[in-house]
Amino acid sequence: MQSEVHQYFKVHQGKEVEIIANENDIRQYLHHKIAKDRHANPDAINEVLENEILSILIGRSQGMFLLPALHIAMVLEQATISKRRKALRTLPTELNDTFAGVIKRIQQSRGHAELGMKVLLWLHLAYRPLKLKELQHALAVEKDDSYFEVDNIPSQKTILDCCLGLVQIDEETMTVRFIHYTLEEYFRLQSSVHFPRGYSDVAETCLIYLNFPEIREHCKYGHELTNKVNDFPFLVYAACNWG
Numbered sequence: 551m552q553s554e555v556h557q558y559f560k561v562h563q564g565k566e567v568e569i570i571a572n573e574n575d576i577r578q579y580l581h582h583k584i585a586k587d588r589h590a591n592p593d594a595i596n597e598v599l600e601n602e603i604l605s606i607l608i609g610r611s612q613g614m615f616l617l618p619a620l621h622i623a624m625v626l627e628q629a630t631i632s633k634r635r636k637a638l639r640t641l642p643t644e645l646n647d648t649f650a651g652v653i654k655r656i657q658q659s660r661g662h663a664e665l666g667m668k669v670l671l672w673l674h675l676a677y678r679p680l681k682l683k684e685l686q687h688a689l690a691v692e693k694d695d696s697y698f699e700v701d702n703i704p705s706q707k708t709i710l711d712c713c714l715g716l717v718q719i720d721e722e723t724m725t726v727r728f729i730h731y732t733l734e735e736y737f738r739l740q741s742s743v744h745f746p747r748g749y750s751d752v753a754e755t756c757l758i759y760l761n762f763p764e765i766r767e768h769c770k771y772g773h774e775l776t777n778k779v780n781d782f783p784f785l786v787y788a789a790c791n792w793g
Contacts, residue, residue, distance in 0.1 A: 571611060571613055571614055571615040573608060576607075576608055576611055576615060576618050577608060579615070579619065580603065580604055580608070580618060580622055581604075583622050583626065584600055584603065584622075584626070587626045594629060594630055594631060594634065595631065595634070599634060599635060602638060603625060603634075603638060606638055606641075607621050607625075607641075610641070614645070616729065617645055620648050620649075620652055620715055621641050623714060623715050624637055624641060624651065624655070625638050625641070627655075645736075649716075649732075649733060650740075652714050652715065653716075653744065655714055656670075656712065656713065656716075659712065659714075662708070662712035665689065665704060665708070665709075665712045666712035666713050666714070667745075668689055669689065669709055669713050669717060669726075670713065670716065670717070670737070670744070671744075671748055671751065672685055672688055672689070673717065673727060673728055673734075674734065674737040674741065674748070675748050675749065676752075676787075676791075677791045678787075678791075679725045679726070679727055680726055680787065681723075681724050681725055681726070681783065682709075682719055682724045682725070682726055683724070683783040684783050684784045685709070685726050685784075686704060686706075686709070686783075687703065687759070687782065687783055688752075688755055688787075688788075689703075689704050690702040691755045691758050691759050693754065693758065695758060695762070696762075696763075697763060697764065698759070698764060698782070706719065709726070715729060716728060716729050716733060717729060755788075756787075756788035756789075756791065756792030757788075757792055759782075759784055759785070759788045760785075760788050760792065764782075765778065765782055765785060
């Protein structure tokens with residue numbers, strides 16, 4: 551997508567404006583994350599390490615805000631000063647390598663690995679941006695379910711936490727999306743690696759959802775259909791895009 555836009559403006563003689571993250575903004579953000587971490591875990595950070603973090607992450611930012619934002623999370627997730635310093639010294643320098651590292655952490659996370667990868671799968675393969683409630687219902691579906699399990703709907707916080715900073719929610723539209731368009735470009739290149747059964751999995755989820763008895767039941771009147779769509783927000787997407 552980026553190359554297509556770039557080519558368009560070259561053909562139409564558009565001016566290029568390079569957008570570079572402000573170093574002071576990056577520093578302020580990192581200070582905020584470190585201060586928050588120090589409050590929760592004061593023994594795992596000291597002034598020397600903080601200065602090292604600021605120096606290295608700002609120096610490697612390459613004019614991007616996203617890279618230090620992902621890097622600081624990779625460092626602060628470590629439990630001790632020694633391990634944090636080691637993580638700091640071994641951070642990937644390229645954005646795609648950083649994405650790969652975060653995804654690996656998601657896959658290795660206890661209890662949230664499957665959910666985290668399912669969120670990324672849906673954001674990558676959905677035919678249109680999904681609202682939070684649509685995504686929550688899609689994520690609640692299990693392959694052996696014979697009815698919709700309301701208690702299996704993941705919370706907004708859980709969805710965000712299990713993706714380790716790769717996903718965000720637009721508070722105005724309540725649409726769930728990747729943190730940056732470059733992540734979608736990454737998945738276009740790596741889709742078969744991370745989601746070998748991706749299209750089959752999303753289609754199967756849609757069909758299972760549509761075949762739940764409470765959804766499959768025929769509506770005699772318009773208001774019944776309206777109520778069903780409100781109660782099952784993934785219904786319209788599943789019905790229109792299962793194939």
